[in-house]
Amino acid sequence: MSCCSEQTGDAAAVASPATGEGPQRFDTPEALAAYVERLRAGHDEGLLTVLVSGGTCGLAAGAREVFDALRDQFAEQDLAGRAVLKLTGCHGFCAQEVLVVVRRGGRETLYCHVKPKDVAELVAAGVAAEGPLERLLYRPPEDSQVRVAEKGQVPFYAKQQRRLLMNNNRIDPLNFDDYLLQGGYLALAKALETEPEELIGWIKQSGLRGRGGAGFPTGIKWELTRRNVESAFDGQEEDGHCYVVCNADEGDPGAFMDRSILEGNPHALIEGMAIGAWAVSGDTSAACRGYVYVRNEYPLAIEHLQTALAQARAANLLGEDILGSGFSFDIRIVRGAGAFVCGEETALIESIEDRVGEPRIKPPFPVARGLWGMPTTLNNVKSWASAVMVVDRGPEYFASVGTESSKGTMVFSLVGKVANTGLIEVPMGMTLGEIIEGIGGGTQSGKPIKAVQTGGPSGGCIPATMLDIGVDYESLTKAGTIMGSGGMIVMDETTCMVDTAKYFVHVGMEESCGKCAPCRDGLQHMHHLLDEITEGRGRAEDIDLLERIGKHIRELSFCGLGKTAPNPVLSTIRYFREEYEAHIEKKQCPAGVCKALVVYRIDAEKCNGCHLCFKRCPVDAIRGEVKGPHEINEVECIKCGMCYEACKFDAVRII
């Protein structure tokens, strides 16, 4: 954990290329509003703009190289002045990275799988000329002849409502003017001119609930904090403190929503936290300080957040006397040191306080006694960013989509065996089926969907027969899982549910802090039983035993990690009991995953003797000559899967 070396204001105060003015420091809300007006006046919305999706996965796919090549081409073709080039945050359609969007007069053309060698042609045909360049357009998997040019018509985007993620598609996260141009920090200015109680009223009215998993109403959390601040420091001479904390310790394996917002739109978090700080402490004698606790595995997110913090300080949007309001607030970054349990709010607080991340007993809740014993509001990245939307566009706008009890949109990382993997944002209440089939395009393999998992190690698996349920907090809980922070993992028939349950229990077991026995010992016991089952040594009574232990852990554990860790097992037993029984009674793994229960064989009819498997086998367990029949020696075979991966003719079978 570290409060990183933070740049001084001067380093970040850069002259505005957009308006040709010097560095801006806003002493009044009017000065900010006037500057935003000047930016808008000087901005030509119809200007030809080329956007490269540059989140971590985009960069991993080569976005930086594509961007550099584009920049060279822009120079070569002398496009400066006529077109703008930007490296933005993640556009979400990770399966098609590197993504390049060409915006011309409000129309957006999406180019997929762009490589540096394509850039010259792309610029010539799609940027300098009207385009589009057919070759790189989106191709629906069901029909290879069709090309979709318009970004909004690509099924992956068509069914989404990208509100929270909108800026990810539009702004260069390192360019402060870009954020201001979208009305950035006007919500903060508005908040500072609003009574804190009224502000909290807006948040309550919007129906915003915590986006980190549990779904506690954010407005009520803020209100409770404020009451505690008022009662704790009421009439006291000495100044008290309170804290707003952002939980960006996105530990759920299979989830990257928060990272994407931090990378692509860091100012939204800062603005949201500043609004929250005013709401809980404005007009009281308590000073409010902010912390962002972020995973150390997210270097790009940390870098962008640091830059954004420095920009905000330089512009008088953080620090002393923000916008001349008399209100002061600043944020420090704390880097996590790799402990999943620190996603639990009290463990996170312990970690900021420089101790091992063991959770505290609740109550007192952090709103009463949190960081250093002071009232603390702790929210997820998406919750903070949503607060900006509520203040900016009004609670009615926020609540205009969603269900009765779950308002707004939710961001999911749609991953696993789905065709269109990526980051999506949909209104609460959309059915799982619409999400997976409509946006996700079904499974990658074309095989039927078997289950979908939400909520990470705290959630459960929902079978394909229940895909008609809508995603909201209550429906998912009823189905035996949780909303979680937004991981959504699709599974097909080649995913073994027992193995999946074992995987999650293993995560829970490894990450248990060890403070309480039910979680520490119970998860080990469960893992042992699951191990026995997947190894073919399961006993008939093990299923009931797993359920019993699971219920004990759920009821007796100290914190949320233990209380939810048995969910993956309990939900898979609930919906896929027959798969457990197949492992135990028939010693079979229907999905062909559990190594001890499968054998590898070569289908003599499909094998054409290409000899590739023979070459790949690391233990020489395959016999056969080139162009002749091949065979796997089952005794020598270590079931590593190399031959299965190597065979281009589907001749290797897992039985």
Added chain:
Amino acid sequence: MSTVDLSEIDDLLVRHKTGGGGLIELLQEVSNRYQYVPREAVERISEELGVPLTQLYSLATFYTSFKLAPPGKHHVCVCTGTACHVRGAPRLVETLERDLKIEAGGTTADGKFTVDTVNCLGTCAIGPIVTIDGRYYGNITSDALSRLIKKVE
């Protein structure tokens, strides 16, 4: 025998004493300098700051990002997040363990490779993923990984 140059952390200790900041932060800085947390450095911190060794080691062993032994020349890391798991990450771990003859978390006898697993890199869409010295290799197969490792000098 100690080959750890402790003068490298003098400035960190000075900064810690004057500027505050936490012990976890200090250990992270130490870890950044040496690529692990050397015992000598922990002892030095304990002496200089008057913090019990047990307190420092409770932090260094609780948080998984701290390594207590020097890593190999190349760092290979397999993402074992859920999305990667269902797309075959366990096979990648097995491949590395078999090829390099070490367990995940270990370093080869010649000090060339350290193999780790990580719960999630957050790049689930291109899973399974392996990073080698920080570079991402997405949608990788056991076979491709096996060949890739052979090419690392």
